Amino acid sequence: MGSLFSSSISLRKSVRISDDEFLLLRDFIYEKSGIFVDVKRKYLFESRFSKHLGELGLSSFSDYIKYLKFDVKKAEELPRLFELVTTNETSFCRDLRQLDVFKVNVLDEILNEQRKAGKLELNIWSAGCSSGEEPYTLAILLHESLKRELPLWKIKITAVDLSRTMIEQAQKGVYGEYAFKTTSDDIRKKYFTKESEGWKVKPEVQKLVHFQQMNLNDSQSLKKVARSHIVFCRNVVIYFDEAMKKKVVGSFYDNLLPGGYLMLGHSETLHKISQAFKPLYHPGSIAYKKQG
Amino acid sequence: MGIKCFEELTAGMILASDLKASDGRLLFKAGTEIEARHIELLKRVGVAEVDVEAGACELSDGMLLEIEDYVRDFFLYVNPDSEPVVEMFRISLALTGDAVARGWCLPDIIQRRASNVEHMEDLFLKGMGSPETIVMHEAELASFPDIYFRIKEVLEDDSASATRIAKVVSTDMSLAAKLIKLVNSPLYGFPQTIDSISRAVALIGAKELSTLALGISAINYFKDIPPELVDMKKFWRHSITCGLLAKILATTQTGLSPERFFIAGLLHDVGRLIMFKKLPYASTEAMLFARENSIPLVEAERSTMDFCHTDISRPLLEAWKFPEGLSNMINFHHNPMEFPNPLEPAIIHLADNLTNAMEIAQGGMYVLPGVDEQAWEILGIQADPVLRDAVEQCQEQIDTILGAFF
Numbered sequence: 001m002g003s004l005f006s007s008s009i010s011l012r013k014s015v016r017i018s019d020d021e022f023l024l025l026r027d028f029i030y031e032k033s034g035i036f037v038d039v040k041r042k043y044l045f046e047s048r049f050s051k052h053l054g055e056l057g058l059s060s061f062s063d064y065i066k067y068l069k070f071d072v073k074k075a076e077e078l079p080r081l082f083e084l085v086t087t088n089e090t091s092f093c094r095d096l097r098q099l100d101v102f103k104v105n106v107l108d109e110i111l112n113e114q115r116k117a118g119k120l121e122l123n124i125w126s127a128g129c130s131s132g133e134e135p136y137t138l139a140i141l142l143h144e145s146l147k148r149e150l151p152l153w154k155i156k157i158t159a160v161d162l163s164r165t166m167i168e169q170a171q172k173g174v175y176g177e178y179a180f181k182t183t184s185d186d187i188r189k190k191y192f193t194k195e196s197e198g199w200k201v202k203p204e205v206q207k208l209v210h211f212q213q214m215n216l217n218d219s220q221s222l223k224k225v226a227r228s229h230i231v232f233c234r235n236v237v238i239y240f241d242e243a244m245k246k247k248v249v250g251s252f253y254d255n256l257l258p259g260g261y262l263m264l265g266h267s268e269t270l271h272k273i274s275q276a277f278k279p280l281y282h283p284g285s286i287a288y289k290k291q292g
Numbered sequence: 293m294g295i296k297c298f299e300e301l302t303a304g305m306i307l308a309s310d311l312k313a314s315d316g317r318l319l320f321k322a323g324t325e326i327e328a329r330h331i332e333l334l335k336r337v338g339v340a341e342v343d344v345e346a347g348a349c350e351l352s353d354g355m356l357l358e359i360e361d362y363v364r365d366f367f368l369y370v371n372p373d374s375e376p377v378v379e380m381f382r383i384s385l386a387l388t389g390d391a392v393a394r395g396w397c398l399p400d401i402i403q404r405r406a407s408n409v410e411h412m413e414d415l416f417l418k419g420m421g422s423p424e425t426i427v428m429h430e431a432e433l434a435s436f437p438d439i440y441f442r443i444k445e446v447l448e449d450d451s452a453s454a455t456r457i458a459k460v461v462s463t464d465m466s467l468a469a470k471l472i473k474l475v476n477s478p479l480y481g482f483p484q485t486i487d488s489i490s491r492a493v494a495l496i497g498a499k500e501l502s503t504l505a506l507g508i509s510a511i512n513y514f515k516d517i518p519p520e521l522v523d524m525k526k527f528w529r530h531s532i533t534c535g536l537l538a539k540i541l542a543t544t545q546t547g548l549s550p551e552r553f554f555i556a557g558l559l560h561d562v563g564r565l566i567m568f569k570k571l572p573y574a575s576t577e578a579m580l581f582a583r584e585n586s587i588p589l590v591e592a593e594r595s596t597m598d599f600c601h602t603d604i605s606r607p608l609l610e611a612w613k614f615p616e617g618l619s620n621m622i623n624f625h626h627n628p629m630e631f632p633n634p635l636e637p638a639i640i641h642l643a644d645n646l647t648n649a650m651e652i653a654q655g656g657m658y659v660l661p662g663v664d665e666q667a668w669e670i671l672g673i674q675a676d677p678v679l680r681d682a683v684e685q686c687q688e689q690i691d692t693i694l695g696a697f698f
């Protein structure tokens with residue numbers, strides 16, 4: 001087999017991370033964000049961080065850990081660290097079956113109850129909203145459900161994420177093709193306008209959503225979120241360990257109004273995490289209803 | 293072969309094989325250097341594809357760097373100092389460079405991001421189905437092909453005569469045809485043509501042929517998986533390549549009968565097929581999770597479903613009463629050291645990694661899972677040149693063997 005590449009080309013390009021350094025870095029990340037990184041991802045860390053270490057002029061992970069803990073610029077570094085350890089995969093109308101279940105079995109019930117009580121108010125919290133596709137999807141769903149009744153309602157979707165960059169992107173509300181991979185053209189045409197950079201979400205959708213940078217590990221700031229009828233937290237707790245999952249789900253419980261609902265991602269459950277919710281099984285998705 | 297579509301054809305390229313018109317008429321002989329006037333002519337004749345030779349000089353330094361970056365991405369998860377891994381990296385570079393020189397375009401970011409399938413309803417929600425219940429559900433619903441059990445019967449009966457075996461196998465025409473093709477393929481490398489099952493039994497032995505028949509009849513069971521969910525052709529290509537490499541790598545060890553490794557490789561990811569059938573949406577979520585986090589599929593399965601495809605193959609192969617030795621190779625191909633006698637699963641483990649490395653040059657999607665250090669030591673192989681030789685042998689043989697299946 002001939003090769004266009006040198007036969008002695010090496011695979012290692014990055015600074016080595018020792019087992020001790022890995023554990024220190026991982027514990028630091030966990031302490032700050034609740035994100036738990038398995039030791040199997042040690043080499044991933046090496047390659048993900050190596051360029052950044054170079055930019056900072058650091059030659060070892062030990063130096064980086066010192067930088068994170070003691071440098072005068074440590075506060076600026078934290079958001080960058082978060083960018084390196086999070087993934088922001090998302091799209092509009094992600095998990096159509098779940099959204100269907102949500103509309104038929106959760107949303108309609110809550111809307112009806114509110115109507116009966118004469119309180120045309122609805123609060124939804126989208127926790128870990130990434131670049132905004134999820135909360136905007138919910139806003140679109142509300143438009144589709146309420147139609148001309150919508151202006152009578154006081155609706156607030158609070159969308160938060162750890163990443164400042166993601167929040168800024170979400171506030172801009174301009175999206176490329178990939179974001180629409182599971183969205184019908186009808187919905188796209190109805191709620192977005194084509195711009196040179198991509199598709200921009202229309203003002204009537206945008207104004208229902210309020211974005212804010214927030215760390216789910218920070219219980220104090222979670223307490224400030226307006227009490228919700230529904231919490232969406234999809235594909236986020238999968239990155240947490242059990243203790244952090246319990247802590248975050250506890251905060252959701254406290255935030256939810258009586259009878260409120262929690263919706264998790266397709267690969268997430270409250271099994272072993274919390275008994276304070278009643279799981280309602282529907283084909284394709286589970287809705288968790290707050291008990292007590 | 294480097295197939296270029298007509299639009300990519302430029303003067304100076306050399307034909308790698310005779311170029312024929314759609315009616316079979318010879319247009320140009322292999323070795324012809326394409327000139328502008330040839331291109332004109334081909335355009336008039338309406339030739340869609342042309343097989344041209346690779347020219348190393350075609351690639352710019354910038355392109356080489358791009359290829360290097362592309363290939364590196366598949367090695368993010370693995371130990372960059374591991375001997376077999378480094379060698380696999382070099383092999384991937386060589387293969388990818390070659391593919392690009394022959395006209396293959398590196399997939400762009402969009403192609404590499406997962407497209408996901410919506411509207412797939414899982415039969416089990418997260419936390420509701422253990423691997424055992426999922427397999428039980430499968431085993432209750434669909435009955436396994438009758439022929440499989442009849443083959444198993446003769447396989448287990450030491451006194452079964454060669455004629456009886458030949459008779460059982462021959463009752464399934466398409467199975468028999470596949471077997472004939474396979475025994476005539478480089479997998480066995482007999483000099484003469486074998487034209488009947490009884491001749492095949494005589495040459496390769498009753499046990500061997502029945503095992504092969506067993507593996508192939510098991511594959512048949514999965515022919516109705518929806519194509520929008522997984523590219524089944526790619527799936528089987530992965531499996532067959534792994535089987536072939538496993539067989540080749542097994543020859544580096546003394547006292548193993550290499551042919552069994554082909555079957556184990558062929559079925560090594562069979563658990564994944566049950567996942568596609570029973571948990572289609574969860575499977576696509578796992579694929580998405582793997583790509584987004586640069587982790588191997590098997591890790592992503594564990595994160596998203598709490599179990600992986602070998603947890604599924606274990607009860608499945610048990611329910612099928614699949615031969616134990618083969619089952620162990622399959623069930624432990626991601627963690628060979630957890631099996632008391634790790635040598636055999638270690639070979640499938642290595643072959644699977646090498647298959648993944650080869651697939652990078654074919655638009656593979658997932659990072660390498662990595663070679664277990666202890667397993668590698670047990671094998672006692674010199675990465676250079678053994679892995680490269682294995683890949684070369686595999687490349688020579690793979691098309692014929694794939695031809696027996698598709």
Ligand SMILES: C[S@@+](CC[C@H](N)C(=O)[O-])C[C@H]1O[C@@H](n2cnc3c(N)ncnc32)[C@H](O)[C@@H]1O
Pocket residue numbers: 033034035086087088089090091094127128129130131134160161162163166214215216217233234235236239265
């Ligand atoms: C995979 S995305 C999920 C996006 C969206 N919910 C969906 O399902 O499509 C995960 C998001 O969780 C955010 N995240 C991770 N840890 C967090 C934390 N401690 N606090 C807030 N957000 C966090 C990440 O920044 C990332 O944008």
Ligand SMILES: [Fe+2]
Pocket residue numbers: 560561590601625626644
């Ligand atoms: Fe596997």
Ligand SMILES: [Fe+2]
Pocket residue numbers: 530534560561644
């Ligand atoms: Fe595999």
